[in-house]
Amino acid sequence: MNEQEQQLLLEIADDELILGWRDSEWTGVAPLLEEDVAFSSIAQNEIGHARALYELVARARGTTADELAFDRSPDEYRCAPLVELRLMDWAETIARHYLYEEADAKRLEQLKRSDDPEIAGLAAKIDREEAYHRIHAQMWFDRLQDEPRFVEALERLRPQAEALLDSARRGEHTAELADLWEEMTMVRRSQPAGTKW
Amino acid sequence: MVTEAQVWDALAEIPDPEIPVISLVDLGVVRGIDVDDRRVRVEFTPTFLGCPALEVMRDAMADSIRALGAEPEIQVLLDDSWSTDRITAEGREKLRASGFAPPSPRGDTGAPTLVQLQSNAHRCPYCGSTETRLENIFGPTPCRSLRYCASCKQPFEQFKTI
Numbered sequence: 001m002n003e004q005e006q007q008l009l010l011e012i013a014d015d016e017l018i019l020g021w022r023d024s025e026w027t028g029v030a031p032l033l034e035e036d037v038a039f040s041s042i043a044q045n046e047i048g049h050a051r052a053l054y055e056l057v058a059r060a061r062g063t064t065a066d067e068l069a070f071d072r073s074p075d076e077y078r079c080a081p082l083v084e085l086r087l088m089d090w091a092e093t094i095a096r097h098y099l100y101e102e103a104d105a106k107r108l109e110q111l112k113r114s115d116d117p118e119i120a121g122l123a124a125k126i127d128r129e130e131a132y133h134r135i136h137a138q139m140w141f142d143r144l145q146d147e148p149r150f151v152e153a154l155e156r157l158r159p160q161a162e163a164l165l166d167s168a169r170r171g172e173h174t175a176e177l178a179d180l181w182e183e184m185t186m187v188r189r190s191q192p193a194g195t196k197w
Numbered sequence: 198m199v200t201e202a203q204v205w206d207a208l209a210e211i212p213d214p215e216i217p218v219i220s221l222v223d224l225g226v227v228r229g230i231d232v233d234d235r236r237v238r239v240e241f242t243p244t245f246l247g248c249p250a251l252e253v254m255r256d257a258m259a260d261s262i263r264a265l266g267a268e269p270e271i272q273v274l275l276d277d278s279w280s281t282d283r284i285t286a287e288g289r290e291k292l293r294a295s296g297f298a299p300p301s302p303r304g305d306t307g308a309p310t311l312v313q314l315q316s317n318a319h320r321c322p323y324c325g326s327t328e329t330r331l332e333n334i335f336g337p338t339p340c341r342s343l344r345y346c347a348s349c350k351q352p353f354e355q356f357k358t359i
Binding site: 034037038040041042044045047048049051052055056117118121122124125126127128129132134136138139 | 245246247248249273275276277278279308309310311314332333334335336337338339343357359
């Protein structure tokens with residue numbers, strides 16, 4: 001796996017980790033019990049995808065998935081600002097979910113055609129799980145597509161979604177990422193390096 | 198010296214951590230076993246990548262091989278080699294008998310669609326009726342959906358097809 005491929009996998013892994021974290025914030029407070037369950041499960045899947053992607057990069061670099069996930073400073077993350085936003089509004093959350101799944105499907109299709117069998121194999125596995133996320137996002141899109149609040153959210157977030165497919169538009173972060181990072185890495189930072197969990 | 202058959206038998210004794218009625222071998226997560234003198238290498242193909250039971254499975258396999266007096270090496274495959282089609286016929290029957298509807302075959306149609314999930318082609322594991330409906334694509338673990346049987350009025354968990 002060359003350096004460019006490692007960078008690309010890190011971008012996607014960071015997107016999935018941070019979005020998974022944000023999705024998990026709906027656990028217990030989503031507007032419907034079914035959505036508590038759905039967003040919790042989607043969050044778990046996204047973080048699982050992040051872990052597997054970090055693992056592939058870690059094998060190439062002689063490090064560990066945990067070190068890649070938690071031992072970088074916030075400005076070293078390569079996630080797109082869209083996934084960092086702390087959205088408290090359901091219409092905005094569904095808009096991001098829909099836009100993210102749409103972009104994610106495109107990049108997974110590309111990765112599935114990679115010459116590197118490890119990348120293509122993992123992308124194919126991730127894509128099978130994401131199929132259920134896409135069905136969920138589409139169901140909500142169909143339900144909300146005539147609601148002005150949802151349509152506005154889609155329009156507002158769409159330019160940021162385009163950055164998901166463009167490495168050149170990554171690197172700048174929102175202030176919300178630093179807060180998330182504080183919380184996400186707090187336990188790990190409180191223990192000596194190398195602690196086994 | 199340990200034989201490959203002994204290792205398969207030992208792994209077939211390990212229950213799935215979340216659905217203990219079926220074994221790891223029934224679940225299809227063991228893709229290969231290679232015995233080289235005292236070293237035993239297991240190719241482990243995980244179910245869902247976000248499944249919290251993966252580490253438990255990996256460690257249980259390693260412990261079981263150590264108990265045979267061999268040195269384990271569990272190789273985690275991060276590829277597309279696991280599918281619900283790998284669950285054995287025996288495993289599917291054990292799932293059904295404990296109230297989990299086994300997954301539909303993957304088929305040739307590619308990714309699942311909402312129409313398929315909403316169709317009544319899914320059989321209730323309690324009464325066998327196909328008068329069932331989708332309640333939630335997602336359930337208590339990544340591998341399961343929630344359905345409801347209109348015939349026996351029983352909610353049940355349906356294995357997702359992967």
